[in-house]
Amino acid sequence: MSEQRIVVVGAGLAGAHVVQGLRAEGFTGPITMLGQEPELPYDRTKLSKEYLQGRLDRAGILLHDESWYAENGVGLRLGVVAASIDRVARTLRLADGEELAYDRLVLATGADSRRIPFPGADLPGVMTLRDLRESDALKELFAGGGHLGVIGAGWIGLEVAAAARQAGMTVTVVAPNEQPLDNILGPRIGAYFADLHVRNGIDLRMGVGAKGILERDGCAGGIVTDHGDIATDAVLVAVGAVPRVALAQQAGLEVHNGVLTDERMVTADPAILAVGDIANAYNTLLGERLRREHWDNALRQGALAARTILGLDGAYDWQPYFYTDQFDLGMEYVGNNLATDEPVVRGALESGEFIVFWQRDGVVTAAMNVNIWDVNDTLRTIVGQAVPAERLTDPAVDLSALAAG
Known part of the structure; x- marks a missing residue:
């Protein structure tokens, strides 16, 4: 498998974890990674959190320093734009006309901020x-x-x-x-x-x-x-994001709220995978397609794509996870609730330290810990279980016991 030529379009979290995963699993073949921005790959999720708040500088949000790519034999090319895909010839054409041959192509093109077409939207400021x-x-x-x-x-x-x-x-x-x-x-x-x-x-x-x-x-x-x-x-x-699917559409891949993939991140073309913000992938745990713009998803899907390329086991079988920091609130969430699901609160909201479970027909669909730490892995085991609301809210019942229902 090492003779495969791998090209990754996108130098964000998902793309970087494809590359990292390939090398970690022992792949020694050529890898080219393309980034549209001139910056070294960085953790985009920190832009609205630690970096914006001044708690991290530029070096602190980098996924790897520049030497890592050279040491791991990754052809990192920044400030380049992918223009089109020839699926028959298995080539990727760049905006400057250069063509790159691939055996497996990974699309990790991310998303753009959603724009509102109203008067003044293009004004400076x-x-x-x-x-x-x-x-x-x-x-x-x-x-x-x-x-x-x-x-x-x-x-x-x-x-x-x-x-x-x-x-x-x-x-x-x-x-x-x-x-x-x-x-x-x-x-x-x-x-x-x-x-x-x-x-x-x-x-x-x-x-x-x-x-x-x-x-x-x-x-x-x-x-x-x-x-x-x-x-x-x-x-x-700040009204949401739109997946960057133009390249996939040009190639004739299936697109609907992102690029459609199976549970192993493979598109309708077995030589092309999609990961991260653009992937509308089949989740085997939930039995439905999901497209999630979250840090955890980018990491896990990138690693899964690497395993898929190498013929190793793995599937999109995890619950969505995200986190946020706002003022004195730190929060982690795991699950996939509907807004209409019933929230059940363990602790007191006014204390600023509590856990929320969402239930539908008695089954926990999601959980959120607010300013209570080192419990999210346990909450992940509770999601999907049928647990009476009175047990969820009873502080005398240990969280680990709730996973049994």
């Missing part, structure tokens, strides 16, 4: 957060102070709002839903996040729809909403 350059721009903004408007109350919007507020900025968040994150966590836990941000000085305006960007001196000067105008010094648009 309208910001998004998806790459290192954009995180640096936000850090520069924070240093100057002023008023930041945030459109969207999802994970990125809330994390940036918290970082901006902690840096001393005035922050206003607008979103059309009833509570932050209620489409994921439901209204009760969403309300907890709302209270967290309000207590820390965020002007949180839920049930407010953004209609455009105010212009002031040729730049973004605020947000036009269906409840009136809000004057700000800059605006962050």
Whole structure:
């Protein structure tokens, strides 16, 4: 298998873990890894957390230093764009016309920030957060102070709002839903996040729809909403992400909310795999397709793709996991609940240290630990079990005992 030529398109977490996994499993053949950004591969998830908050510098978010790629025989090429795939010839054409031959091609192209096509969206001062350059721009903004408007109350919007507020900025968040994150966590836990941000000085305006960007001196000067105008010094648009599937579409691969893959990350073309944010992969544990834009998924899918290429065992058989840091809240989540699932709280929300279980028909569909550490692995074993709510909430029942139902 070592004579295979492996090309990985994308130098983020998922792509890097394909490469790392191949070498860890003993693959000695040629590997080329292509990155569109000029930066060494880095941990994108830290851009809205530790890096934006100033707790990590650039070196601290790198996945490997530059010497690692040379020492491991990885042909890392940065600042290059993949333009098209010839599946018959098994070649990848770059934007400059160069062609790279492959035996197995891995697409790890990630996602772009979702844009809102409303008036003023292209004004200077309208910001998004998806790459290192954009995180640096936000850090520069924070240093100057002023008023930041945030459109969207999802994970990125809330994390940036918290970082901006902690840096001393005035922050206003607008979103059309009833509570932050209620489409994921439901209204009760969403309300907890709302209270967290309000207590820390965020002007949180839920049930407010953004209609455009105010212009002031040729730049973004605020947000036009269906409840009136809000004057700000800059605006962050954080309304989700769109998978980068243009290359897969050009190649004629199956695309629907991402690139469709089987449980081993293989697309409709057995020579091409897809991992990370773009992969809409079949999860054997849950019996359905999932596309998740999370740190844990990128790591695990990258490693799984490496094993698939080498003919080793493995499948997409784990529960989704993510984490967040906002103000004094640190949280880990594992599972795949619906917003309509019933939340059951172990501990007291007002204490700031608690665990939430979501249930559907008596079965635990997800769990979240807030400021309680070293329990997430145990929570993972409870997800999927039928456990009475009174046992979930009883502090006298050890968490490890709940996995038995």
